[in-house]
Amino acid sequence: MPRRPVADHRRAVADHLSAVRTVGRVRLADALGLLLAEPVESAVALPPFDNSAMDGFAVRTAEVAPGTALPVSARIPAGTAAAPLKPGTAAAIMTGAPLPEGADAVIPVEESAESASGVVFTATPRLGAFIRHRGSDTEPGRRLVDAGTRLAPHHLGALAAAGIGEVAVVTGPRIAVxxxxxxxxxxxxxxxxxxxxxxxxxxLAALVRANGGDVVRVDTTDDDGGFEGALDTACAEADLVLTTGGVSAGEHEPVRELLSGTDSSWFGAVAMQPGGPQGLAQHGGTPVVCLPGNPVSVLVSFEVFLRPVLRALVGADPLAPMTGRVDRPVSSVAGKTQFLRGLRTDDAGTVRILGGPSSHLIATAGRADVLVEVDTAITELTPDLEVPLWPLTT
Amino acid sequence: MPRRPVADHRRAVADHLSAVRTVGRVRLADALGLLLAEPVESAVALPPFDNSAMDGFAVRTAEVAPGTALPVSARIPAGTAAAPLKPGTAAAIMTGAPLPEGADAVIPVEESAESASGVVFTATPRLGAFIRHRGSDTEPGRRLVDAGTRLAPHHLGALAAAGIGEVAVVTGPRIAVxxxxxxxxxxxxxxxxxxxxxxxxxxLAALVRANGGDVVRVDTTDDDGGFEGALDTACAEADLVLTTGGVSAGEHEPVRELLSGTDSSWFGAVAMQPGGPQGLAQHGGTPVVCLPGNPVSVLVSFEVFLRPVLRALVGADPLAPMTGRVDRPVSSVAGKTQFLRGLRTDDAGTVRILGGPSSHLIATAGRADVLVEVDTAITELTPDLEVPLWPLTT
Structure with missing residues (x-):
């Protein structure tokens, strides 16, 4: 069977994930950084009631001139209901406490002198002074945050103030590894x-998280029968399951053995190195993407096939394309797209290749900062050729 | 008492937080995106043993020529120990399985034909072919990841492969709200x-998280006695406690009443609007930063006093300075640095001011994308003046 070109498998993975759920309701406190999926309108007026902007005294302006003394008929802390203001009196009022009916201004405590017999004011209040009016911030039905907004802290603050406890967001799909x-x-x-x-x-869990996915389960099984039960559980909990290992042509390949051979599955070799053996399947209605088992193959497979799709699903910006040149010639294998691991040595895009092509060199890959893509037609990559670089980032 | 200038309080907050713990050990799976605090060396060789790069047959090259047939004396799956290879035989071997002693090459299954009586090879193996040698990826004592590295998925993969289960990182301080x-x-x-x-x-929890802090507790108390117990719990769990409310000069100010008056505490007015009343204290040895209670005051206080310090503590890049101009004149209060909420209307930095200066306008702040800083000396901010903008971002 001929090897599937990289671009073909990339399209197949995108198609395979096209129905993955990406909108869900989350608690507001969990929504930081997510894209709001639906506009949110306020159900309440803010403030919900006229209230004091200062610690001071609620008065009727007509009853106050500089030097006026009034008895204090009530003390209104925040969080309580206020009785109407008795004519000819002042009510001590705290910031945020409801303005008593009849009052039309607040005199700050700094412009007053209170004693046992009452309070004397040193200034005349302006009508409406230091009153925050009901609805001055928002009204029922007014838009608080637009759909498509990436939720920053101040958005969450506005939504919380309106009593919104959960929101519909573009979530990372729930992914099991x-x-x-x-x-x-x-x-x-x-x-x-x-x-x-x-x-x-x-x-793989880190790769998923770094690109907006919601890792709901991380599990490891052996090759001897534990796989099916673990996959059942994973598929029940997640919108998408990613597996590693068990997909090649050997004698102990539980992933391929269980999942291949159905209408919706594809297992085979992609024309790339590392990361040749790949699989796509459905299990219990949940899409499963099956990656090979060597760690560098997992890294490369994710970067090439899953990262672009996942970022698009969650509305994250695509990574900016980069190119570079190797600092010395390196050979490559004909007929396969090769993804070497490299370290940029300058800002011009010069790259030093780290280690050989073998897919077990994960410690070596830990020293790299890019994947270097070498086209199928290239057998000798020389410094005069400009090639795509895939940044390895958080 | 004169109001404290904004810059003075910013320095006081930075000093107050200077001893906050920012290095801790975390599980490797929780280390994504954090700065590695100490270099990590491998304690093991990778691979730990010579193993096969392919599904195939382990052989002695001297015993194989094209057409050679050998009996299959063993089958070596991954994860098992391998007995020495019997002379004159081949051992079926899976990818990653240990090379049996005596074997010096692996012939891929594609270059073989196995039957009940043995295996026939169609090619001559090169000495060492398809063997991944012990230590070819890393050796004990070799550096895996440098201190100061922001941990990306491929770093975590390298560390996990070397059996590293936890790492010392610059963590967000544990913060209770x-x-x-x-x-x-x-x-x-x-x-x-x-x-x-x-x-x-x-x-506030979202602001902390968005700037690298680790929110370990979020709690709300009334003004009537619940505060002290909640603060005790918060201080026992966290490296830093942030409170809101209860700091001004009114009658029900539990935060100020409990925490002011000690040598290490400061409560007073900062020359800014919103966000004037501020406090700093220690409680049970834990630093406490006390913010005022109006939501916009919390937002502004965090942006001005805490965001720069917190980002520096966790090694996050500072926000790039921005400036802009208002689209029409707006008055400001003399003697206080004012932080208005604005929305950028073009890429040139033109800003429309949203709502008035009052600190209860949190829904209005939810429509903003910058704070507009207006100097104490300015009473009329006009479009010809370039002023600092503080971006409101995730």
């Missing part, structure tokens, strides 16, 4: 012969 | 007379 392989051991345990530390789930 | 006010009601409940929806905790 499922790493397979009998050789995998969690960090902190000693390695027995033949074992390696499990790194794909950490790597 | 404590909103006070008897008038505050959570979203979803009906408003009784005199009550408003609590929004400061949502706003």
């Amino acid at each position: 499922l790493s397979t392989g009998s050789e995998l051991v969690p960090a902190g345990e000693p390695l027995a012969p033949g074992q390696i530390y499990e790194s794909n789930s950490t790597l | 404590l909103s006070t006010g008897s008038e505050l009601v959570p979203a979803g409940e009906p408003l009784a007379p005199g009550q408003i929806y609590e929004s400061n905790s949502t706003l």
Whole structure:
């Protein structure tokens, strides 16, 4: 079977994810940085009632001149209802407390002198002074935040003030990450012969999060029967499941064995290195994207196939295209798009290639800052050729 | 008492937070986007053992020529130990499985034909072909990631592969947010007379998160005695506590009443609008920054006093300075730095002022994208004056 070109598989992945849910309701406190999916209007007036802008005294302006003394008939803290203001009196009032009916101004405490017998004012209040009027900030039905707004703290503050507890947002799809392989051991345990530390789930979960996805489950299974149950659980919880390992042509390939052979599945080789063996499937109605098991293959597969689609799904800006040139010739394999790991050594885009093409060199990849794309037709990449760079960023 | 200039209080806040903890150990899976505080070296060789790069057959090259048939003496899946290769035989081997002692090459399954009696090879293997050698990716003691690296997914992948389970990072300080006010009601409940929806905790927690802080607690208390217990809890859990409300000169000011009057505390008025009443204190050894209670005051106070310090603490880039001009004259109050809310209407920095100066206009602030700083000396801000803009962003 001929290898599928990279661009073809990229389109297939995009199609495969086209129905993934990306709008959901979240608690307002969890909405920071997300795109608002629907406009939000206020259901209430803000302020909900006339209230005092200052600590002071609520009065009737007609009853106050400089030197006026009035008995204090009430004390109105914030958070309480206020009785009407008795004629010929003042009411002590706190910032934010409701203005009593009949009062038409607030005199700040700094312009008054209170004693046991009452309060004396040193200034004449302006009608309406230091009153925040009901509805002066917003009215019921008025737009608070537009659809498509990336929610910043001040948007959340405005929505919270209007009593909005949850909002419809473009969310990262809920994504489960499922790493397979009998050789995998969690960090902190000693390695027995033949074992390696499990790194794909950490790597892939971070890649998903860095591009706006919502990682709802991270799991690891061996190659000996644990996979199907773990996949059932993952598919029940998530909008999209990403697996690593178990997709090539060997004897212990649980992912391929379980998921291939249905109408909606595709398993095969993409003409790229690393990351050749790839798979797409549905399981329990949930799309599954199956990546190979070597860590560098996971990194490259995500960058090439998933990152652009995921960013588009969540409304994140695409990464700006970059190009560069290698600092010395490097050979490449004919017929496959190669993604080498490189480190930019200057601002002009000169790149030093780190390590060889092999897909197990994940520690080496940790020193890189770009992937260097080498076209299928190139067998010797020389410094005179300008080639695409894929930045490895948070 | 004269009002404290904005710049003086900004320095006081920076001093107050100078001892806040910003290095801690976190699980590797939680380290995405954080600055690595210490270099990390590998404790292991990667790969930890010679292993196969392909599904195929481990052989002794000296025993294989095109057409050679060998019995298959073992099958080596990944994750197991391998017995030495019996002379005159091949061992079926999976990708990543350990190379058996004695083997010196792997022949890919594509270059073989296996039957019940053995395997026939169609090519001669090169010595060392398709073997990933122990230590070819990294060696014990070799640097994996440098201190000061902002951890991207590929760094986490490299560290996980070396069995690193947690790392020392510059973390956002653990911050508790404590909103006070008897008038505050959570979203979803009906408003009784005199009550408003609590929004400061949502706003402030989002501001903290957006600038790299780690929000560990969000709480709301009334003005009638609940504050001290809530503050004790917050100070026990957090490296820094931010309060809102209860700091002005009124009758129900629990924050100021509890925290002022000690050697390390300062409560007073800053020459700014909104956001005049401010406080700094220590409680149980934890620094507390006390902001006023109106939502726009919280927003402005955070942007002016806390955002620059917090970003510096976590190693985030400072926001790029911006300037602009108002589209029509607007009056300002003498002797106070005013921070109006504005919306940029073009790329040249023309700003339309939204709403008045009052600090309760949080819904209006939700339509803004900048704060417009107006100097203490300016009483009429005209379009010919270039003034600082503070972007309101995620």
